[in-house]
Amino acid sequence: MKVLAINGSPHPSGSTATALRLVAEELLARRIEVEIVHVGLDAVRGCTACGHCRQPGVHGCVFTDDPVNACLEKARESDGILLGSPVYYGGIAGTMKCFLDRFFYAGAHLRYKVGAALVCLRRSGGVGAMQQLYNYLNLAQTVLPPTQYWPVAHGSGQELMRDAEGVQTLQTLGRNMAWLLQNLAEGGKTVPQPAHIQRVWTNFI
Numbered sequence: 750m751k752v753l754a755i756n757g758s759p760h761p762s763g764s765t766a767t768a769l770r771l772v773a774e775e776l777l778a779r780r781i782e783v784e785i786v787h788v789g790l791d792a793v794r795g796c797t798a799c800g801h802c803r804q805p806g807v808h809g810c811v812f813t814d815d816p817v818n819a820c821l822e823k824a825r826e827s828d829g830i831l832l833g834s835p836v837y838y839g840g841i842a843g844t845m846k847c848f849l850d851r852f853f854y855a856g857a858h859l860r861y862k863v864g865a866a867l868v869c870l871r872r873s874g875g876v877g878a879m880q881q882l883y884n885y886l887n888l889a890q891t892v893l894p895p896t897q898y899w900p901v902a903h904g905s906g907q908e909l910m911r912d913a914e915g916v917q918t919l920q921t922l923g924r925n926m927a928w929l930l931q932n933l934a935e936g937g938k939t940v941p942q943p944a945h946i947q948r949v950w951t952n953f954i
C-alpha cells in the first residue's frame with residue numbers, strides 16, 4: 750500500500766515537512782510506503798474554471814506546467830492521500846490552495862481512498878485551516894481516519910517537536926490512517942464499494 754503526502758509549505762525541512770514525516774514514520778512502521786511531494790515552492794496557477802478536466806475522457810488539468818497532473822497520476826497509484834499545509838493568515842498557504850483547487854476538481858478517482866490532513870502554525874488560526882483541508886477530502890468522498898484531536902501542530906521549524914500533544918496527535922493520526930488503510934484493503938475483498946451514481950448538479954436558484 751502507498752500514501753501520497755503533499756507538503757504545501759515552501760520549506761522542504763520546515764514544520765509541515767516534520768509533521769508529515771511524523772505521520773509517515775507510523776505508516777512506514779506498518780509497511781505502508783509514503784511519498785512526500787513538496788509543492789509549496791512551485792509556481793502553481795489557480796483554477797480558471799475552464800471545465801477541461803470535467804470533459805468525458807479527460808483525466809487531469811489543462812495546465813501541464815506545474816505538479817498538479819503528476820500528483821494526480823501518483824494519487825491514482827496510491828491508497829491514501831495526506832495533505833499538509835502551514836497556516837497563513839488563518840487559512841492554508843496560497844500556493845497550496847491553488848494546487849488543491851485544481852487537484853481535487855480534476856480528481857474524481859480519489860473517491861474511497863483514505864484522506865488525512867494536518868496543519869502547522871506558530872500561534873493561532875489552525876482549526877479554520879484544518880477545516881479548509883477537510884472540505885477537499887470530504888467532497889472528494891475520501892474516508893477520513895479518526896484523530897485524538899485536530900491535527901494542528903504548533904511551533905516554527907523543529908520547534909514543533911516541543912509540542913508534545915501535537916506530536917502525539919500526529920503519531921495517532923499515522924497509526925489510525927494505517928489501521929483504516931488495512932481495514933479497507935481487507936474489507937474490500939468481501940464488501941464492494943458503493944455503485945457510482947450519476948451526480949445531480951443543481952444551483953441554488
Ligand SMILES: Cc1cc2nc3c(=O)[nH]c(=O)nc-3n(C[C@H](O)[C@H](O)[C@H](O)COP(=O)(O)O)c2cc1C
Nearest residue numbers: 758763764765835836837838839870871872873905
Ligand atoms: C505569510 C505568513 C502568514 C502566516 N500566518 C500565520 C497565522 O495566521 N497563524 C499562525 O499561527 N502562524 C502564521 N504564520 C507562521 C507559520 O504558519 C509557521 O511559521 C509555520 O510553522 C510554517 O510552516 P513551515 O515551516 O512548514 O513553512 C504565517 C507565516 C507566513 C509566512
